[in-house]
Amino acid sequence: MKFILKAVVIVAAATVPGVALAGQCPAGKSGTDVRADTGAPAKGVTDTVLTTIDVASEPTAIEGRSFRMRRLVIQPGGVVPWHSHGERPAIIYVQQGTITEYASSCSVPIVHRAGEATAELHNTSHWWKNTGKTPAILISSDLLKVGADGKMM
Template structure:
């Protein structure tokens, strides 16, 4: 019967940490809390943000008029800050290419450490700011859906 081998394979992969996304870089379940971190007024500091490419989604089969899919490269210098922002209208996936960076999320009572090789998910429920507390430059790739091609929210 196919079900039993599939179940065994899934359990084996899960035990090896290969079945799904890693929990590293996420808020611990017991620390999730609404409005745990309030907005801060830090401006961008020691951050470069370069748009590498975009696709106008109005011309694609999904026909999302007024939306761009884009990829950006951000470099955050030691001590650098990505200022407070929301993803209410701009979902994103952030791939940490190199270094380690701390996220201060509105719904988490503790800072979240993101390390190279991890992906941070930013949904409509995400409002946060990031800081490089280390001694090396952090490189991030941001893949997002944006409404405004001139949107410079990080």
């Protein structure tokens, strides 16, 4: 009886919706610059800025930065082209669908599923592709540089 109860608890815990750890590069597959830019252009992506905060005027007083939240909808076969987070740390939350990441630090593709979140740090360069059959929706929050003219860079 205890074994059955324990099994039920384990299965229930595994199926409760919530934020899961994002897909990660498998052991032995990570490295520095193990994947290069493919040059694939943006395709099938809608990028909508939801809101921004000028963090220089907030108590954090981070000069030259804006905190931005976007909603990206990537259609099946759609591509978010190669980009770097060297100057723009971000957090991505997969709201719907499945998206595949091709990172410079991993020799194999990394699959991210709905309910997962992942950090994009200064050493992250990558591109994304929706290899699924339904649109993938990502919520992206980043700390963006702002130029002297006040425009986001």
